[in-house]
Amino acid sequence: MAIVELKNVAKNYGSQIKGASSSNAVDNFNLVTRDGEFVVLVGPSGCGKSTTMRMIAGLERNTEGEILISGRDVSQVPPKERDIAMVFQSYALYPHMSVAENMAFSLRLKKRPAEEIKQKIDEAAQTLGIQHLLERKPRELSGGQRQRVALGRAIVRDPQVFLMDEPLSNLDAKLRVDMRAEIVKLHKRLNVTTFYVTHDQVEAMTMGERIVVMKDGKIQQIDTPINLYEFPANRFVAGFIGNPSMNFLPAKHVDGVVSGDGYRLSLDAAHRAAMASRGAADVWAGIRPEHLRLSDAAATNRIEGTVDVVETLGAVTMVQLSVGEHAVSAQLPGHRKVQLGDTLTLTCDSDKLHLFDNESELAIAREPTAASSAAEA
């Protein structure tokens, strides 16, 4: 177990990276884990997740900042002495070795006694439910079983830190869901500080104690899953976390009301207070599809549009509307008889509305501290 600290960590690969505002693949990365924490790194392709992992592992040298494991600066420590075990997307088991031999490999290299190796393999195999597979070769295993062996190989090393970089991306949807539950259980049991990379936001939300959302090498927000959902710090996080994605509408604020062509939404007290000083201003209004519901035309908060797409999913009906010239999606509970071309009026509670600054795209007046203390009061 260990606390991992990244202080102002940056990575510059040289001239290869174009288009980003900074030339760093990872920039100004700051994070201190709790001992035994499960931290998920999430973000679009190329945002620097693997680079961050490789720096923690010591496979890449950070060009700036410090990385500390249990208080020790590891910048001069080679990967094999960092006491870290990694599981990657391509888990690369040795094809000519049995499952047991694959798992024993790192311990043999460390010249551990045979008795200890056997005991560790048995324990790990039991934890992962692969005792009956120990004599098989990797080619005789299913994808999910191979994944377990790769995890087993990491577990037997008793590392201070686990690094898992998209370990489930080779698995089909059903197996992914099973394996992610297994990994969470495993973490509860072993309580080893873990960094887990995914670009699947559902995986991030269900697994992470805290989630680091990255974009273009920069941390956008670090928070618990529920805080990311309820209090996204900026428009990017708001759009990235949550499925289906949040709707964004450009809106004009006047006296506690934001509106545009086809919509008019009145603000709650917190937004009203925050917007009072801004006066008549352009903002982004953000509304999650699951916070929209059908309403009558007289509702204070209303969004009116014509139906373009209807998807009946059983438990919910997904509707896409044209509101003025903007697309809005709504997730309506149950099975709704909605026809293409219908005009619908939707509403949303003011306290579910998000506002973002037009230019900085930072959230306006939605803060976990204020809101959660209000909820407790």
Ligand SMILES: Nc1ncnc2c1ncn2[C@@H]1O[C@H](COP(=O)(O)OP(=O)(O)OP(=O)(O)O)[C@@H](O)[C@H]1O
């Ligand atoms: N060895 C390298 N040399 C030069 N540039 C690199 C190298 N590895 C990664 N990069 C660049 O650094 C940036 C971050 O890459 P990284 O692999 O960390 O992204 P990622 O978030 O893991 O993406 P993905 O989700 O696609 O795996 C990208 O622009 C990538 O092209």
Ligand SMILES: [Mg+2]
């Ligand atoms: Mg990657």
